[in-house]
Amino acid sequence: MNQTFTYLKTVIAALLFPALLFGQADGDYRSAATGNWGTLATWERYDGGSSSWLAAPSAPTSADGVITIRAGHTVTIAAAVTADQVVVDAGGTLNNNTVSANLTLNDGAGDDLTVNGTYLLRALNTLVGSGVAPSVLVNGTFDWFSGTLQVATSIANGGILNLDLAFDKNLQTTLTNNGTVNWTTITSSGSIAFNNGSFINNGTINELFGINAGFTLPAGTGSFVNNGIFNKTTVRTFFNNTVSFTNSASGTLKGIGTYNLNNFTVTNVGNIAPGNSPGLMTTSAYMVTTESPTIRIEILDGSGPGTGHDKLDFNTAATNVDVSGTSLIVTENTSSPLQAYTIIENTGGGVITGNFAAVTIPLGYSITYTPGVSTTVVVTKLAVTLPAVWGDFTAIARNNQVNLTWKTLQENNVSDFVVEYSTNGRDFSPLTTVAAAGNSSSVQQYQYTHNLPDVQRTNYYRIRQTDMDGKSAISAVRLVKFGKAGLVAVTALPNPVRDRLQLSVQADHIRVVLTDLSGRTIETRNLQPGNHELNMSQLAPGMYQLVVFQNDKLIETQKIMKQ
Secondary structure (H helix, E strand, O other), X not given: OHHHHHHHXXXXXXXXXXXXXXXXXXXXXXXXXXXXXXXXXXXEEEEOOOOEEEEOOOOOOOOOOOEEEOOOOEEEOOOOEEEOOEEEOOOOEEEEOOOOOOEEEEOOOOOOEEEOOEEEEOOOOEEEEXXXXXXXXXXXXXXXXXXXXXXXXXXXXXXXXXXXXXXXXEEOOEEEEOOEEEEEOOOOOOOEEEOOEEEEEOOEEEXXXXXXXXXXXXXXXXXXXXXXXXEEOOOOEEEOOOOEEEEOOOOEXXXXXXXXXXXXXXXXXXXXXXXXXXXXXXXXXHHOOOOOOEEEEEEXXXXXXXXXXXXXEEOOOOOOEEOOOOEEEEEEOOOOOOOEEEEEXXXXXXXXXXXXXXXXXXXXXXEEOOOOXXXXXXXXXXOOOOOEEEEEEEEEEEOOEEEEEEEEXXXXXXXXXXXXXXXXXXXXXXXXXXXXXXXXXXXEEEEEEEOOOOOOOEEEEEEXXXXXXXXXXXXXXXEEEEEOOEEOOEEXXXXXXXXXXXXXXXXXXXXXXXXXXXXXXXXXEEEOOEEEEEEOOOOOOEEEEEEEEEOOEEEEEEEEEEO
C-alpha cells in the first residue's frame, strides 16, 4: 500500500511539476533539434510559470540558465557565442567547427562546460575564458583538432581527448588528463604549442604519429608533467623543444621510437620502459644523466633487440650517459634461451659512465658493463645459477683508515663474505667475516673499515665469498697505497699494461691526462674516489705518461709502459 502510494506521488510530480523532478529552472535551455546555435528552432526554453518547455524566444547566452545539448542532437556554433553552464549529454555533440566562431565561457557556478557526449574544437577557433576561473570537464569525448584552448580543462577518468589532424594546437591554460589522450598526426604538424600553458597527465597518452611531433614554445612558458603513462606506439620522434618536461615517480615513458628530450628541461625520477613489450626505444642521454629514473627491461625470447627483448638506445651526439642515479630492473620469460642480451647502448658516440644505483636481474643472469669504457650493458642468461653476481667493490682511505664497500647484484645460497688483506699482493689473511643476505635478486650493500692499514706501504684487499655448501669465489683486488709523503692520490696497475690500466683514486677532484712522450693528449678523465680503468688495448706498444691533477694543480706524473 505504501509502495503504491509513493509511486503515484512520483508520477503526479512528474506530470504536474517536472522541474522539481528533473531540476529544470526558469530560463534553462535545451536542444530541440540538430542545428546552428543561433537558430531559434534549435532550442527550447523552460518556462517556470507553466512548468513546460516552450519554443525559444532567442538563442541562449551566458545570461540564461543551464544550456543542455541532448542525445541525438548536434549543435553547431556558426558565429561567436558567449555561454555558461553548457552540458553536452551522452550522445549529443557541440560542434565548434566554423571559422571565426569562438566559444566564450563566462564563468558561473560549477563547470562552465560539461561534456558527457562530444565537443569538437576546430577551424582555428578559440575556447575563450571569461570571468574568474572558467572550467571544462570532459566525461565523454573532446575532439581537439585545431585552435586554441584558453579554459582550464580536465579529462575525467573514462574521458577521451583526441588530438587529430595536421594542425597545431595552442595551449594557453592548464590541461589535466585523468583519462585517455589519443594523439594522431598525419602528414604535417599536429604539435602542441605552449604559451604559458601546462599539461598534466595522470592517465594515458597514446602517441599515434604519422609524422614527428611534440611540444613547441613560441611564447611564454610551458610545462608538461607525466604522472601516468606516455605510450609511444610508432617509430616517429616525440620532442619537447624547450618545454619543461617532468616524468614523476609515478610516471612511465614506454613504447618504441624516439623520445628526443632537451638538456636542462628534463626532470626524470620515473620509469623508462621500452616496448609494450618487447620494443626498441631511443632517447636522449639527458633522460638519465643527473637524473634518477628506473629502467625496466623485459626479455621474452632470443630473437633479438626490439623483437625478443627490450632495448634502450641513447643517441645524444658525443655525450656520455651517467647511470649512477639510475635503477635497472630486468624481468624474463622463463623460456628465454641461454645467451647474452644487449639491453642498453650508447649509440651517440659516448660511453656509459657510473655504476647503477640499484640492479635487479633474474637469478641465473649476470650483468656486464665497464663504467667509462663500455658503450653497452649486457645481461647474460647462464646455464647455472651463480652463487653471487658482484657489483662495485671500492677501497677508499680516510684519516689513515680504509673503508671497504662492496655490492652484490644477486645472491643464491651465499653464506658470508671474508675480507682478506695483504701488503705484498700475494699472501692474504682474513680481517673479518660479514654475513651475507643469502638469497636475493636485488642489490645488497656491505661495508667494513680497516682501522690499522700499513701507512708506509701498499695495502691490498679482496673479498672471499663463501656459499652455504662451502664453495668459495674471490673478488677483484683493490689497493690503497701510502708513501713517504702520505696517501698516494692515484695508483695505476698493472705497469707494464697490456689492455686495461686500473686506477685506484684516493682523493677528491682528480683529473688524469694520458699522453704519449711527445705530450699529445690521448685521453682526459675527471675521476671521483674509487676504482676506474683506462682502455689502452688499441694503443701502440711503448711508453706513455699519466699526468695527475688535483683541483687543476699538477701533483704527479707516472710513466706507463704499454706492451
